[in-house]
Amino acid sequence: MKAYVQRVDKRLEPFDEPARDCLVLNQTIAETQVKILAESGMEVVSVSDASQVSDPNEHIVLADNLYFTPELLKEFVERSRREGGVTVCSLKNGVTTLRTATSVQDVKTCQDHTEYNLRYFPKSGRGKNLRAVVIEPDKFSASVAIPCHMCGAEKYLVPMTERFIAQIDHWVNLWVINIVAILAGGARLQKSPKAKLLFLALKARSFNKWKILCQLNNIGKNCDIHPTAYVEGSVIGDGVTIGAGAVVRESVVGEGSFIGNGVIVEESVIGEGSSILNGHILYSVLYPQSFSVAEMVSASLVGRDTFMGLNSTLTDFRLDGKSVTVLKDGVAVDSGNTFLGSCLGHGVYLGSGCIVAPGRLVPNGLRLAACKEKTIWEGSNGQVQNDFRLVAK
Numbered sequence: 001m002k003a004y005v006q007r008v009d010k011r012l013e014p015f016d017e018p019a020r021d022c023l024v025l026n027q028t029i030a031e032t033q034v035k036i037l038a039e040s041g042m043e044v045v046s047v048s049d050a051s052q053v054s055d056p057n058e059h060i061v062l063a064d065n066l067y068f069t070p071e072l073l074k075e076f077v078e079r080s081r082r083e084g085g086v087t088v089c090s091l092k093n094g095v096t097t098l099r100t101a102t103s104v105q106d107v108k109t110c111q112d113h114t115e116y117n118l119r120y121f122p123k124s125g126r127g128k129n130l131r132a133v134v135i136e137p138d139k140f141s142a143s144v145a146i147p148c149h150m151c152g153a154e155k156y157l158v159p160m161t162e163r164f165i166a167q168i169d170h171w172v173n174l175w176v177i178n179i180v181a182i183l184a185g186g187a188r189l190q191k192s193p194k195a196k197l198l199f200l201a202l203k204a205r206s207f208n209k210w211k212i213l214c215q216l217n218n219i220g221k222n223c224d225i226h227p228t229a230y231v232e233g234s235v236i237g238d239g240v241t242i243g244a245g246a247v248v249r250e251s252v253v254g255e256g257s258f259i260g261n262g263v264i265v266e267e268s269v270i271g272e273g274s275s276i277l278n279g280h281i282l283y284s285v286l287y288p289q290s291f292s293v294a295e296m297v298s299a300s301l302v303g304r305d306t307f308m309g310l311n312s313t314l315t316d317f318r319l320d321g322k323s324v325t326v327l328k329d330g331v332a333v334d335s336g337n338t339f340l341g342s343c344l345g346h347g348v349y350l351g352s353g354c355i356v357a358p359g360r361l362v363p364n365g366l367r368l369a370a371c372k373e374k375t376i377w378e379g380s381n382g383q384v385q386n387d388f389r390l391v392a393k
Contacts, residue, residue, distance in 0.1 A: 014345035300341030
């Protein structure tokens with residue numbers, strides 16, 4: 001069976017890269033697609049346009065800006081075969097479609113489901129009627145500890161599913177796909193045979209999920225992890241250093257990265273060769289060679305070769321309680337998410353004291369510093385020069 005992958009050359013802001021070259025869990029979308037399709041026994045064929053495909057045998061056609069899990073692909077193909085006609089992969093609308101921000105995806109949204117650019121064609125031919133295979137992704141979800149006066153509901157839910165698909169048309173999609181992929185990996189880990197054996201062993205004494213998660217790490221070669229560090233349910237690349245008292249929980253840390261003393265990384269992706277010397281990284285994605293001493297980076301996407309100075313802040317919540325809006329093709333669009341940080345392009349530097357509002361995008365290569373009135377730029381004989389005034393506390 002062949003999988004025809006159509007090239008989508010629209011470039012993703014602010015990175016100026018096609019989605020296929022963007023990273024999910026430190027691997028490009030293109031690499032991930034090829035791996036999943038090959039493991040499913042499919043031969044991958046690249047095409048510039050779907051209209052070029054004239055295969056009389058069973059096959060699928062998909063866009064190269066899609067991210068999907070092996071479990072989703074398997075269910076879609078199996079159910080499509082039972083349907084016996086041409087089908088389109090769809091998700092039932094709910095927590096997963098909301099959090100993956102279908103509002104900024106170029107997909108077809110129906111009343112009860114969302115259709116993605118993944119189609120199945122049977123051996124009998126293309127057929128005239130396109131049927132939607134609707135997959136339910138929301139069997140399991142996790143809640144974030146946020147009071148209802150901030151999220152407007154009893155619980156703020158995030159998907160924890162092994163069956164999901166999303167199209168990357170915006171940086172918000174790229175950010176959240178990384179986070180949902182991490183949570184999917186956590187779900188797989190806890191269902192693994194090793195986890196079940198650990199559960200049975202611990203249940204006889206006192207069940208503690210943290211003890212299990214500590215045994216479910218995937219740690220690379222030549223790592224230097226301090227004995228007082230807590231690493232739980234995470235994937236750690238080769239040559240990673242994790243300092244004293246650091247916490248790395250359900251995260252992916254790329255090769256050669258440095259996690260300093262007392263740093264906390266939760267449900268996040270840290271790119272290869274990054275250095276996190278301070279603070280808390282939560283629900284965030286940092287591309288390779290990122291450097292941060294910020295106190296908190298939450299729900300944000302940070303490009304490669306970036307710098308975040310001490311007390312730089314990427315805010316992720318609107319004080320009026322509304323969901324965060326973002327720009328798509330120059331138009332303000334509701335992301336549907338109450339909590340959403342910002343996106344820093346490649347090579348962005350944030351000096352100490354810089355604040356970025358929720359949902360904002362900072363272009364590649366921009367370097368920002370606090371205004372003159374808040375910065376001592378020059379000194380003379382130990383005194384601040386007269387043309388700079390001291391701002392009152």
